Every structure is written in structure tokens, then in C-alpha cells.
Amino acid sequence: MNSQRNVVVTGMGLVTPAGRGLADAWNGVLAGKAAAAVDEQLAAAGTPVTIACRVPAYDADAEIGRGAKRRLDRFTHLGVIAAREAVAHAGLGDPDAEDPERIVATDPDRVGILLGSGIGGAETWAEEYPRFLDKGPSRASPMFVPKMLSNTAAGTVAIRTGARGVNMTVNTACAAGASAIHVARDLIRSGVADVVLAGGVEAGITALSISAFAQMGALSRNPDPAAASRPFDVDRDGFVMGEGAGVLVLESEEHARRRGATAYAVVAGAGASADAFHATAPPEDGGGAVLAIRRAVEDAGIDPASIGHLNAHGTSTPLNDAAEARALRAVFDDHTDRMVVTSTKGVTGHLLGAAGAVEAIFAIQAMREGLVPPTANLTNQDPDIALDVVTGEPRTVELDAVLSTSMGFGGQNAALVLTRA
Known part of the structure; x- marks a missing residue:
């Protein structure tokens, strides 16, 4: 093998x-x-x-x-x-x-x-x-x-x-x-x-x-x-x-x-984890998501700082969005400030079991076109969510590697790192 x-x-x-x-x-x-x-x-x-x-x-x-x-x-x-x-x-x-x-x-x-x-x-x-x-x-x-x-x-x-x-x-x-x-x-x-x-x-x-x-x-x-x-x-x-x-x-x-x-x-990296915490709520620190993202980045074997965009799970629920932001900061530290973030669920709603695949495709499209979609309806960003989230209009950005994250009830987390072919 x-x-x-x-x-x-x-x-x-x-x-x-x-x-x-x-x-x-x-x-x-x-x-x-x-x-x-x-x-x-x-x-x-x-x-x-x-x-x-x-x-x-x-x-x-x-x-x-x-x-x-x-x-x-x-x-x-x-x-x-x-x-x-x-x-x-x-x-x-x-x-x-x-x-x-x-x-x-x-x-x-x-x-x-x-x-x-x-x-x-x-x-x-x-x-x-x-x-x-x-x-x-x-x-x-x-x-x-x-x-x-x-x-x-x-x-x-x-x-x-x-x-x-x-x-x-x-x-x-x-x-x-x-x-x-x-x-x-x-x-x-x-x-x-x-x-x-x-x-x-x-x-x-x-x-x-x-x-x-x-x-x-x-x-x-x-x-x-x-x-x-x-x-x-x-x-x-x-x-x-x-x-x-x-x-x-x-x-x-x-x-x-x-x-x-x-x-x-290229599907360069993939990571998975369990929160082992609660049937429907994530831990406040996003600990399970941290593991999945770290495992995906390690699996990809790339410099974490090369990841320029996240298509976030971003469900629009108070607990998930805050926990995901903390998880991202825990993995990428100061590079988080240079990562362009969006949640396409502002447009599509939450597609449940289809969400991770649909959003991986959107992440690939963002990388191919150098264009990150805006997060619909984001008019007053939560001050506790310290992310560079795209709003209003798409943002032009050069991308060589992107990340897509997904979290499910039961505490199951998945992260994908996609790179240029």
C-alpha cells in the first residue's frame, strides 16, 4: 500500500x-x-x-x-x-x-x-x-x-x-x-x-x-x-x-x-475526531474540532501558514460558531488573523449530511478562482469571534491551500485540507 x-x-x-x-x-x-x-x-x-x-x-x-x-x-x-x-x-x-x-x-x-x-x-x-x-x-x-x-x-x-x-x-x-x-x-x-x-x-x-x-x-x-x-x-x-x-x-x-x-x-489532508462531550453541544473550547483540524493539517504535510481560506462549518448557532472560532485560533494561533473565512450556510442553510461535501466543493472553487464568497447576513460580527470573515462582496485572494470543517451531532468532527493540483 x-x-x-x-x-x-x-x-x-x-x-x-x-x-x-x-x-x-x-x-x-x-x-x-x-x-x-x-x-x-x-x-x-x-x-x-x-x-x-x-x-x-x-x-x-x-x-x-x-x-x-x-x-x-x-x-x-x-x-x-x-x-x-x-x-x-x-x-x-x-x-x-x-x-x-x-x-x-x-x-x-x-x-x-x-x-x-x-x-x-x-x-x-x-x-x-x-x-x-x-x-x-x-x-x-x-x-x-x-x-x-x-x-x-x-x-x-x-x-x-x-x-x-x-x-x-x-x-x-x-x-x-x-x-x-x-x-x-x-x-x-x-x-x-x-x-x-x-x-x-x-x-x-x-x-x-x-x-x-x-x-x-x-x-x-x-x-x-x-x-x-x-x-x-x-x-x-x-x-x-x-x-x-x-x-x-x-x-x-x-x-x-x-x-x-x-x-x-488534491485531497491533501483529512482529519477526524470525537468530542466525547455531549450529544448535541460542542465543548466551549472546540477541543474535538481542534484535533480534527490538526490531524488534517499534519496529514497534508504542509506548513499550516500556507492555508489561506476556511469554509467554516458556521451553522449560525450561538454555541457552534463561537467554539469553531476558538478551535481555529488554538490550531493556527496568529495565522488565524490572515486566514480568510466564510460560511456559505448563510446562503444555503444547513444541508446536514450533505454540508461537508458541498462546502468542500465551494472551498475548491474559491481556490481555483481566487475568490472567497461572502457570509450572507453577517452585519454585526460577534466580538467574541475573532476571525476575518468575508462580508458584503466576494473577496479576491490568492490561495494554494484551503480548509473545510464539519461537525455533527454526537460530537463527530471532520476536516479536509485541499491544495492546488
Whole structure:
């Protein structure tokens, strides 16, 4: 095993509230306009919070195939759409074929799928359990189990692409997308796979989940959707639920070179840790996050001062934002003042299990274009958060290495260091 072989990103696919597709989603976060809106389904259900960040409307049957709406949960739809774009972006399929997402540019037996999801088929649970209670056991849907299983998105992507390598689903809650990239990178380094489609997917906006998060005190109660998600702001009061998917094509640098693929970034470092502290709250000093970030930087083998940008977890909750700022200071000391920070959750809301993958893609885009998106709705930065956070307009900055952080309920932390290819 060559544990030091470079793993590069050769394709990216996005479905987010900021926009669908890599270009539109990136332009959406650069614009810095919140995607949150009053959700009609939540309002009709009378939930305590009715604000959410939905992805642009789509027709599952038209885009994925007849019966997709009935046979597949919404989170699987989003995963398939993002994976399709990533496969095309990486040049793995044949764009002129009847099924262009089918992998033909390399041996599909050596292509893995590794997706993260915190909840899985939330809409299926929300629809089917009331029907079971009302109609009885004989009316339970035979599609319930395959639709709701959190591994269905990864399995469906494999079915559609023909990828027969390692196929796994990672659940570290809101760190799941980043964790999937970490594990996928290591699978390629180990020689188990040449290529892995890795990322995260989530579609958890249901009346039940929103009500539960609201009862926990995790969601913003701001009545203005446009101003509700406000990472690092002194008036932040919780996150806004979002949905989406981000899929990256990872492959060994040697394999990418052999097939003439373009490398957009190197997954240079990955770190993980547990807070071992509390089910939902981070320790005040961000101790678990400190470990994950340090491990990622050490794994990358680079000078910490070369990291010029952080796409922060930045959920807009009082505890998380403050703890993350302290963690960054503990790792980077005075260099923290020279690190340009943003939280794209001000635009997208919190995508839960998809967040880490989507934000890793945004970090790569920032490095490629030398442009860091603003943090939406940050008008009065919390004086206890001593970070250089971009506000108002995107900031131009030269970047050779970037960091993306993710933290999940259960105290699970993930950090990724991405460098120029």
C-alpha cells in the first residue's frame, strides 16, 4: 500500500438551494443572497418554524426515469442528479450515449461509491408511517424499506453508473459528507479503488424533523427568511434547514493522468475526531474540532501558514460558531488573523449530511478562482469571534491551500485540507 499517493478531484456535481449545478450553485453563494423562504408544506402543517432552504424544483420522473418519484425518496433523487453531473464533469461517461452517466472511461469494477447522509429517506418516513397508523399493517408500502434506507442513494448511483467497487454509506450526522470524502480518499490510497464518487446527500425538510429541531432550540426563530441564517453574527439564533447533494469524483493522480483527466484539487489532508462531550453541544473550547483540524493539517504535510481560506462549518448557532472560532485560533494561533473565512450556510442553510461535501466543493472553487464568497447576513460580527470573515462582496485572494470543517451531532468532527493540483 502506498499511503502517500496523491488523490485528486476530477469532477464535481452540486444540487443546492443556492443553485443547481456547479456553476449556478457557485454563482449563488458568490451573490451572497440567502435562499431561505417560507415553506408552504411546513406552513400548512403548522410547524413551529416554517422557514427552510429548498433546492430548485425538478421533475424526478422526467429527469431520472418514469417511476422515480414513486420508487425513490427525494434524497436519492438529489444524489443521482449530483452524481450525474460529477460523472460528466470528470469525463467518465459517454455524453452521446443513451445513459450518459454509465461509466465507460475506466474499469467500473474499480470505481467505488461513498456517500454520507445523516437521515436518509426522511420524506418516506413522514409519508408512510401516518398511512400505516391510519390504514393498518396490510397497507404498509412494499417500497418503504428500500426508499428510506440511508444507503439507497449510494446503491442507486451504483446501479445507474455501473460502478461495482466498494459501496458504502457514512453517517456522522452533519459531518457525513466530509467523512465520506475522507474515507474515499483513504480507499484510493490503499489501492482498493482507482476512482470513488464521494460526497453527501440530504433531504430532511419534513414537518416532523423541523418540529423536532425547533423543539431542541436548534433552528432560527427569525421571522424574516432572508435574514434568518446569519453565521458569526451577534444576533444569530439558530440554523435554517436546507437540503441538497454534493458529489466529487476522486481518483489517484496516476490514474487521472493516464486517462487525461483534469485535476481540480488534491485531497491533501483529512482529519477526524470525537468530542466525547455531549450529544448535541460542542465543548466551549472546540477541543474535538481542534484535533480534527490538526490531524488534517499534519496529514497534508504542509506548513499550516500556507492555508489561506476556511469554509467554516458556521451553522449560525450561538454555541457552534463561537467554539469553531476558538478551535481555529488554538490550531493556527496568529495565522488565524490572515486566514480568510466564510460560511456559505448563510446562503444555503444547513444541508446536514450533505454540508461537508458541498462546502468542500465551494472551498475548491474559491481556490481555483481566487475568490472567497461572502457570509450572507453577517452585519454585526460577534466580538467574541475573532476571525476575518468575508462580508458584503466576494473577496479576491490568492490561495494554494484551503480548509473545510464539519461537525455533527454526537460530537463527530471532520476536516479536509485541499491544495492546488
